[in-house]
Amino acid sequence: MGNEYRIALAGNPNTGKSTLFNALTGLRQHTGNWAGKTVSLAQGSVEYKNKTFQFIDLPGTYSLFSNSKDEEVARNYIVFEKPDVTLVVLDATSLERNFNLALQVLEMTKNVIICINLIDIAEKQGIEIKERLLTNRLGVPVIKISARNKIGFPLLLDTIDRIVTGAIECQPLVLQYPDEIEEKIRQIEPHVRAIVGDHVSARWVALRLLDGDESLLDEINRLITLKGAS
Amino acid sequence: MVQPKIIKLVDGEKGNIIKITDLQLDGVMRRRLLDLGFIKGAQVEVVRKSPLGDPIAFRVSQTTIALRKEESSKIEGELISNGE
Numbered sequence: 365m366g367n368e369y370r371i372a373l374a375g376n377p378n379t380g381k382s383t384l385f386n387a388l389t390g391l392r393q394h395t396g397n398w399a400g401k402t403v404s405l406a407q408g409s410v411e412y413k414n415k416t417f418q419f420i421d422l423p424g425t426y427s428l429f430s431n432s433k434d435e436e437v438a439r440n441y442i443v444f445e446k447p448d449v450t451l452v453v454l455d456a457t458s459l460e461r462n463f464n465l466a467l468q469v470l471e472m473t474k475n476v477i478i479c480i481n482l483i484d485i486a487e488k489q490g491i492e493i494k495e496r497l498l499t500n501r502l503g504v505p506v507i508k509i510s511a512r513n514k515i516g517f518p519l520l521l522d523t524i525d526r527i528v529t530g531a532i533e534c535q536p537l538v539l540q541y542p543d544e545i546e547e548k549i550r551q552i553e554p555h556v557r558a559i560v561g562d563h564v565s566a567r568w569v570a571l572r573l574l575d576g577d578e579s580l581l582d583e584i585n586r587l588i589t590l591k592g593a594s
Numbered sequence: 595m596v597q598p599k600i601i602k603l604v605d606g607e608k609g610n611i612i613k614i615t616d617l618q619l620d621g622v623m624r625r626r627l628l629d630l631g632f633i634k635g636a637q638v639e640v641v642r643k644s645p646l647g648d649p650i651a652f653r654v655s656q657t658t659i660a661l662r663k664e665e666s667s668k669i670e671g672e673l674i675s676n677g678e
Contacts, residue, residue, distance in 0.1 A: 427629035431622055461631050461655040576621075 368416040369528045370445075374438055374469055375453035376462050377424035380481045382406075384453055384511035385421040405441070412521050415528070420447065426461075428468045430579050440583060442472055443564055448528050449475045451520075456486035456493060456508070466502075470536040471568050475527050476504045479520065483508040503535040538567075548574055560584065598672040604650065604663045606640040609677020613637050618668040631655035632669060639677075 375381045385391070389408025406421040422441055423434035430436040442450055452469050454462035459480070469476055480486075480493055498506040505523045509516030526532045540546065549570045556573070557566040564584075572580045606612055614636050617624060631654040632638070639653040649660040661669075 427625070429625055429629070431626050431629075458656045461657065464629060464631075 367414065368418060369448040369524075370418045370420060371449045371451060371524060372420045372422055372441055372445075372447035373451050373453060374422045374428075374442065374465065375424055375481075376426055376455065376458075376465055379424065379453045379455040379462065380511045381424055381453045382421055384451075384479070384481065384509070385419055387511050387514055388517070389419055405437070410521070413525055415525065417521075417524060425465065427465060428472070429575075429577065436579060439472075442469065443568075444583070444587060446473070446563075447475075449477060449524050451477050451479050451524075453479045453481050453511075456480045456482045456491060457489060459493070467537075467539060470502065470504065471539060471571070472565060474536060474565075475534050476536060477520070477523055477527070478502065478504060478506040479516075480506065480508045481511050484510045484513060484515065501537065503537050505532065505534070541571075545571075545574065559588075600670055601673050602667050603638065603640075603652065603661070603669045603671065604666040606650070606673075607676065608640050608643060609675075610640045610673060611637055611675040611677065612640070612671040613674050614669060614671040616670040618670070619665065623665065627665065627669070630659050631657070637674065638671065 373381045373385055385406065385408065388410050391406070391408040405423075408419050408421075410417045410419065420441065422438040425432075425435045425438050428435055428439040428442070430439055441447070450469055450473055452466045454466060466478055478498070480495065483493070486493065493508060495506040495508050505527075507516055507520050507523060509520060523532070527534065541549070549567060552570040552573060553566050556569045560566060560569060569580070569584070600615065601610075601612065603612060603614075614632060614634055616634070617627060617632065619627060636654060641651040641653050641658055643650050648663045650663075650666055651658050651660045652666075
């Protein structure tokens with residue numbers, strides 16, 4: 365069957381990723397309110413318009429710069445396993461904190477949907493979220509949902525469908541850095557592209573190299589060795 | 595015009611609100627603190643100090659995070675309110 369697609373769920377801890385995962389897939393992946401709850405990757409599928417969406421629940425993290433095993437697992441999945449769509453689940457009541465991760469994901473991969481969860485609680489707190497404005501600014505769909513009350517699911521599934529069929533093309537915002545850093549990116553990026561091709565964002569790898577991210581280098585070396593051996 | 599008073603987070607008293615101006619940290623720990631919301635311009639409230647003054651709990655971007663003095667002594671900011 366050529367119509368199976370992988371959808372990864374990323375987000376900060378306690379944003380309701382696992383609740384969304386369970387509500388969508390009908391599985392009973394246990395959720396709990398403590399750090400590092402989602403350790404291994406849970407998978408579950410949803411049938412939609414003659415397609416199978418395979419959802420993968422990534423560990424909840426504040427960042428994807430692999431300060432920990434959890435972050436490394438989530439990062440490697442998004443960058444190297446290349447899911448068809450990455451859903452970033454954000455807590456509507458704490459967007460400032462949550463957008464750190466969202467912007468990191470937008471630098472790593474193209475097909476991203478931003479799910480603003482707990483929208484019912486935010487509205488009770490008087491928080492108004494202009495999702496159309498965010499969609500325009502970020503270049504990817506932004507959808508308000510409540511995983512607990514299953515609000516926004518039809519739009520979410522339809523948006524996933526439209527991305528995998530190519531009806532919508534995501535054009536994630538490219539974050540601009542100070543001139544000095546942009547100049548270095550321009551120098552490094554062609555060399556990176558010669559090695560990783562179009563498989564991984566060369567700009568993102570160049571940025572990580574400038575930051576001295578050795579765990580990423582190790583992972584790329586490991587994958588290149590594997591590929592050479594097969 | 596009164597000069598803003600610059601203090602280190604480690605020297606904050608319970609109830610103080612401090613606007614971060616500088617992080618004198620590098621590498622992984624700097625990145626980690628930035629990820630947790632200790633960024634320039636962020637307002638941090640001293641929530642609670644341990645009996646021996648270490649660690650200290652801070653409220654930053656709607657979450658409470660405890661820091662050891664090794665880190666909180668390297669973050670500086672303007673004292674905006676002493677909570678009175």
